[in-house]
Amino acid sequence: MSNKRKKIASSTLRFVLLALVAAVILTPFYWMITTSLKNETKVFQFPMQLFPSPIEWGNYAKVFSEQPQFLLHYWNSLYIAALVTLGTCAVAALAGYAFAKIPFKLRNVWFLVLLSGMMIPSEVTTIPSFLWFSKLSLVDTHFPLIVPPILGAGGIFGVFLLRQFFITLPNDLDEAAEIDGCSRWQILIKIMVPLASPVFATLSIFTFLNSWEDFLDPLIFISSSEKFTLPIAMKLFTDTAGTAWHLLMAASVMATLPLLLIFFMAQKKFIDGIATTGLK
Amino acid sequence: MTTYTTRANRRNNWYGYLFISPMMLGFLCFLAGPILYAFALSFTDYSLLHPASFVGLDNYAQLMGKDPLFWKTVGNTLYFSAGLIPLNLLLALSLALMLNQKLPGTGLFRTAIFTPVVTSIVVWAIVWKYVFATDAGLLNQILGYFGIQGPAWLYDTALVMPVVIVVSVLKKVGMNMVIFLAALQDVPSMYYEAATIDGASKWRQFHSITLPMIAPSIFLTLIITLIGSLKVFSQIIVMTEGGPGTSTYVLVYYIYQLAYKVFDIGYASAVAFILFFLVLVLTLVQWMLRKRWVHHEQ
Amino acid sequence: MKKRVGFTLSLLLVAGMLAGCASGKNSGENSKEGVNANGGGKQISLKFSIWGNDTHKQMYDTMIEKYREDHPNINVEIMTIPATDYQQKLSVMMASKTAPDIMWMMERAIPQFLGAGQLADLSSLKTDASYQFDDLYPSTLDLLSKDDKIYGIPFSTPPNMIYYNQSLFESKGLKTPKELYSEGKWTYDEMVKAAEAIAVPDQGLYGINLIRPNGWTTSWIESLQTLVWAYGADYFSEDGKQFALNSPEGEQAIQFFSDAMFKTRIHPKPGDQTTFETGKIGMQQELFSYMGKAKAITDFKWDIAPMPSGAGGQGVTLGYAGYVVTEGSPHQAEAIEFVKYLTNQENMTVTSQFFVPSRKSVLESDAFLNQGPSPESVKTAVLEQIGKGKVRQAFTNFQKIDEKMKIGFDSIYTQSVSVPDFLSHLEKEVTPVLNP
DSSP: OHHHHHHHHHHHHHHHHHHHHHHHHHHHHHHHHHHHTSOGGGTTOSSOOSSOSSOOTHHHHHHHHHSTTHHHHHHHHHHHHHHHHHHHHHHHHHHHHHHHHOOOTTHHHHHHHHHHHTTSOHHHHHHHHHHHHHHTTOTTSSHHHHHHHHHSHHHHHHHHHHHHHHTTSOTHHHHHHHHTTOOHHHIIIIIIHHHTHHHHHHHHHHHHHHHHHOOHHHHHHOOSGGGOOHHHHHHTTEETTEEOHHHHHHHHHHHHHHHHHHHHHHHHHHHHHHHHHOOO | OHHHHHHHHHHHHHHHHHHHHHHHHHIIIIIIHHHHHHHHHTTEEOOSSSOOEEOTTHHHHHHHHHOHHHHHHHHHHHHHHHHHHHHHHHHHHHHHHHHTSOOTTHHHHHHHHHGGGGSOHHHHHHHHHHHTOBTTSHHHHHHHHTTOOOOOGGGOTTTHHHHHHHHHHHHHHHHHHHHHHHHHHTSOHHHHHHHHHTTOOHHHHIIIIIHHHHHHHHHHHHHHHHHHHHTOOHHHHHHTTTOSTTTTOOHHHHHHIIIIISOOHHHHHHHHHHHHHHHHHHHHHHHHHHHHHOOSOO | OHHHHHHHHHHHHHHHHHHHHHHHHHHHHHHHHHHHHOOTTSOEEEEEEEOOOHHHHHHHHHHHHHHHHHOTTEEEEEEEOOGGGHHHHHHHHHHTTOOOSEEEEEGGGHHHHHHTTOBOOOTHHHHOGGGOGGGBOGGGTGGGEETTEEOOEEEEOOBOEEEEEHHHHHHTTOOOHHHHHHTTOOBHHHHHHHHHHHOBGGGTBEEEEOSOTTOSTTHHHHTSHHHHHHTTOOSBOTTSSSBOOOSHHHHHHHHHHHHHHHTSOOSOOTTBOOOGGGTOEEEEEEOGGGHHHHTTOOSSOEEEEOOOBBTTBOOOEEOOEEEEEBTTOTTHHHHHHHHHHHTSHHHHHHHTTTSOOSBHHHHTSHHHHTTSSOHHHHIIIIIHHHTTOEEOOOOTTHHHHHHHHHHHHHHHHTTOSOHHHHHHHHHHHHHHHHOO
16 A cells, blocks of 8 residues: 555656656747747737737748748758758768678778767868868859768768667677678668668757758858758848847747657657667 | 688778768768868968968967967866766656656657757757846746746856756757667666566666666767767857856857957867867767776677 | 878878869959950849848849849849848858958948958049939948048948837826927936836836847947947047046946946846837837837837937947948949949938938938938937937957957946956956957
């Protein structure tokens, strides 16, 4: 009896603690959503309006009328982030597998060289890259936003992540497959990649988000407004007269919601998926 | 035997280099080039609008000897990391332990705590800046409701860094939680059953079973969190701009200021290579320590 | 041995790419000369960068369309850059010689680009009879002038002013700033009296707010210059070589501001984000560009008035933005022609729906006067002030000075030092940057 009561008490405590953390974490989202529906003059009302009144659904339409290219910028961000994610996963799978399982010459040297590339802050390589790409006539295209991230610091992170995963897989797996007549290529595609799917999920979230919220590179590399990405579009809600908070928050909600929905739908598969194979 | 080995070696070399070639070629073209370029610039005085002039080691000498702000930023960066890493990992691990049981609402809590991970850091920081605003800020309004006069969170030299650390932890804790959660679910339940039969306490079970089993995950999150924390930037530029005074001046913010505001690109590059060196040393130290407590890797 | 070969090889690879980069530079310059050579009736595309929003872009697009009726071979493409990152982006573009032909330029960026010889000489406009150069307010031209030459034409020169919550003044039975001004009694003392009557700090109601929204980090230059001038002090000596705020007048000005925040609490505390629209601010220092936001207010009555005067006068500060042309642009002549078109009387009247115009004739037009809450208010708060207003001091290394000043002012905001200590410390910090 007392044992059961103890158990109930501990579950309740756990529930309360979790609810507290969740509440703190969700507060900004509450502010974001309510602000996106507030009248411009009520955004900083004191004391704060808990519920927007009047509810201005029109703010969402206004995002598109103030920035007629908002949808285009949205699409640019989406397709760039998707390509970067796909490319990173592919390149990182190849290199990560090689660094973990193929004993080729100078393997560790190359790995260390790669890793060190991850440790330079991109803020300082952006200007040299820009000067470089402008010689190649690749500025004001999406190329510098897609290819260098795949093969730069983001890709290296992917290689690191996948190497750490593949290295934990037993070597007999490769050997058995090799005896069965599989080539290295087939081993990678048919055995390793499916096993690593949860790692790819983690890597995808990281990569997609890094590309999705990157501001400095698009700012420096892109000049034509039809090639802008979302973070630049959002920055345009601030001008010298101040920030249009209600519109910025409406745009933010639209930028965040799809990612949240995808995660919510995938979360069970995502976490359980990681659990069955183990990301170590 | 020898012919077999050489042939296998040759094949390994061929596949090894084939597989790493996209990454390595890209690395050389798009990252190594600019890095070397930046390294070369760190020995020059270059301001974008005027051509670069070679100054030898002046930038580094200035940094080491005559730039108190640089040392302040190193200190601030280490303060940030030292505050963030334990808080992040402990919170992530506790949350993972609490969510590793079938309880009503588990899925919802997981999603809620993961939500900030898929939110843009800029938007996240903007909202928290409002939460911590003086007087009309959300937090101080709530405190005011209980009759407490809240401080000027972002204009208090002692409070500002803890505030930034908390905001950063809340943003990223979900990712580490998910990695821990996955590792925890992978620990075979029979270990715990056996331990329970032996009468081991919960704490003992955690210490002797859970921790060793999830050590590789702890190592992974530690490295990711460490590198991320040393490069902290967006939160700073949105919430504090390094202030008040220089209380939250961190290395990458300093580099950004130098390169994009003052256009002292040579000097900015020198600071960046010091940061590079710092990250390299810390990572190597961890890499060495890893062998002592992660048993999976040979 | 093998290791070393691999390393050398990779070095060679990188060196090869660097060499490729250098040769690319030459070919780039050659091709530009090629473009230079052909002009005439060929299609020319000019790039024009702004930091504004889509309404500004639409306004210019209409102007461009009209321009093309007379200049069918010219096309102008508008480039929008976020305001906060404008200077960075342009600097990087200039370094790679890809800068737009025509640019909006903000006051603090002008000395940097002018000093580096990046702005084209527009002096030909001075002698152009049809342009009516004399119509431009002389006080607005200093920043873009150097050695009797002019390097840009200002299109927005707003004086700062007070937006006040008329309903709050009426409910307390106070005379409004506008009334006091017309009686010649609009002083800092009167302002403090009114602010004290209005403020209820514990309810978040403040008498006066000098800081513009989100402006605490840029406060010294954006918000406090007027106060410093009004107290008869200044930040720097006239030649810009010395720190001048460490004076009795400077100390009074800073002490006033510090007391308003922490002692009498008539001013919001550092880091506060209370805005005028909420109705919780009695008097707000703002620019003309705030008018659009203010017009959305429905909960209370408001009006505008000039800045109050202190021992050193009103210290009115002019905001500043101008059109400039990139030196070395392949279409420099066409770009100058287009700037001439943008700043003629007709088009400045169009832009005056957003910007306080630098042309006298436009400023005095009914179209402009009707922008505000009432024509007389605009007349007193804008027209009568623009001639008295001063543009802030310019520095080529403004960003370095700004950083030192910002860090220094934070010690007042965090109440870490007394005002005299703050001033002597700031003098020590800033003097070296003033004499690089």
